[in-house]
Amino acid sequence: MNKISFSKFIYFLAPLEDNSDNALRTLCFNHGADYTSTEMTRLQGLVTKNKETWSKLNFHDNTPAIIQLLAGNEKSLDIFLKDFKPEKGFSGFNLNLGCPSPDVIKLGLGCAFVKRVAKTQKLIDIFRKYNYPISIKLRLGMNLKEKQKKVYLNLIKNTTPDFFIVHARHGGQKYIEPADFSIYEECVKTGKIIVANGDITNKSQVDHLKSIGVKGVMIGRAGVFNPNIFNMLKGKKYSSVESIKKEYIILADKFKSKDRYRNNVLKRIGKDKDIDAQRLI
Numbered sequence: 222m223n224k225i226s227f228s229k230f231i232y233f234l235a236p237l238e239d240n241s242d243n244a245l246r247t248l249c250f251n252h253g254a255d256y257t258s259t260e261m262t263r264l265q266g267l268v269t270k271n272k273e274t275w276s277k278l279n280f281h282d283n284t285p286a287i288i289q290l291l292a293g294n295e296k297s298l299d300i301f302l303k304d305f306k307p308e309k310g311f312s313g314f315n316l317n318l319g320c321p322s323p324d325v326i327k328l329g330l331g332c333a334f335v336k337r338v339a340k341t342q343k344l345i346d347i348f349r350k351y352n353y354p355i356s357i358k359l360r361l362g363m364n365l366k367e368k369q370k371k372v373y374l375n376l377i378k379n380t381t382p383d384f385f386i387v388h389a390r391h392g393g394q395k396y397i398e399p400a401d402f403s404i405y406e407e408c409v410k411t412g413k414i415i416v417a418n419g420d421i422t423n424k425s426q427v428d429h430l431k432s433i434g435v436k437g438v439m440i441g442r443a444g445v446f447n448p449n450i451f452n453m454l455k456g457k458k459y460s461s462v463e464s465i466k467k468e469y470i471i472l473a474d475k476f477k478s479k480d481r482y483r484n485n486v487l488k489r490i491g492k493d494k495d496i497d498a499q500r501l502i
């Protein structure tokens with residue numbers, strides 16, 4: 222197991238449903254991402270032994286990845302963790318407290334879970350029982366009212382995962398509205414490890430985040446449109462779009478990526494000038 226250390230600033234590829242399978246994860250890792258994430262995996266599908274859900278947990282190489290779970294039930298989590306065998310590259314679990322889909326909110330999960338502090342801690346305690354690293358990825362609450370009440374800060378102060386990835390939007394916000402970078406300072410002041418997420422595309426943003434004590438960044442859409450972004454932000458050499466595309470196709474063939482992943486990634490790679498025009502959700 223690859224426990225994440227924040228002794229240096231860390232660059233993550235974000236979980237991206239129908240995009241971040243092993244091929245994209247390895248591509249981004251090869252081009253500067255320190256860690257990557259599986260897309261959201263539903264605990265319910267894991268405990269009911271759904272094959273497609275379990276397939277999301279297969280690692281085909283050693284690329285470091287956290288496994289992201291959508292989970293709310295302690296008993297189910299315990300049942301799943303009893304069965305789980307970490308593969309090489311596994312870098313811990315991540316709990317999704319950010320998903321804004323109505324079907325997820327209806328279940329009280331995703332961004333609807335941000336206010337459920339005691340329940341979140343109970344889930345964290347179960348990961349600890351099995352000695353697995355655990356992080357939380359959250360939005361700022363389910364809606365503007367919850368953001369204004371700072372439910373996210375209450376969660377950060379009163380739960381104890383290894384680190385928090387804070388997507389600086391609330392659940393009612395679409396990508397057309399900018400992420401609110403002003404919230405990070407207060408998050409950092411809690412003394413917890415904070416990774417920033419949302420609209421990160423350039424070095425001046427990263428420099429600002431470093432200067433206020435943020436310990437890493439998680440990059441989603443920009444990582445698909447331009448997998449070079451990680452090396453670019455690190456000030457390292459980067460590859461041509463053509464060679465990146467070729468490398469992706471080789472990886473997707475090798476890891477037998479499903480068509481929807483290939484199509485989603487291939488239509489976006491190299492189109493980073495269009496991120497604003499192609500807001501994905």
Ligand SMILES: Cc1cc2nc3c(=O)[nH]c(=O)nc-3n(C[C@H](O)[C@H](O)[C@H](O)COP(=O)(O)O)c2cc1C
Nearest residue numbers: 235236237238260261388419420421440441442501
């Ligand atoms: C196509 C797509 C799929 C996503 N899937 C997930 C997911 O499975 N789990 C999750 O926590 N967030 C998911 N997100 C949110 C991203 O991880 C990230 O928080 C968001 O895109 C903001 O970061 P960015 O501006 O760097 O893209 C998804 C976003 C997009 C655009």
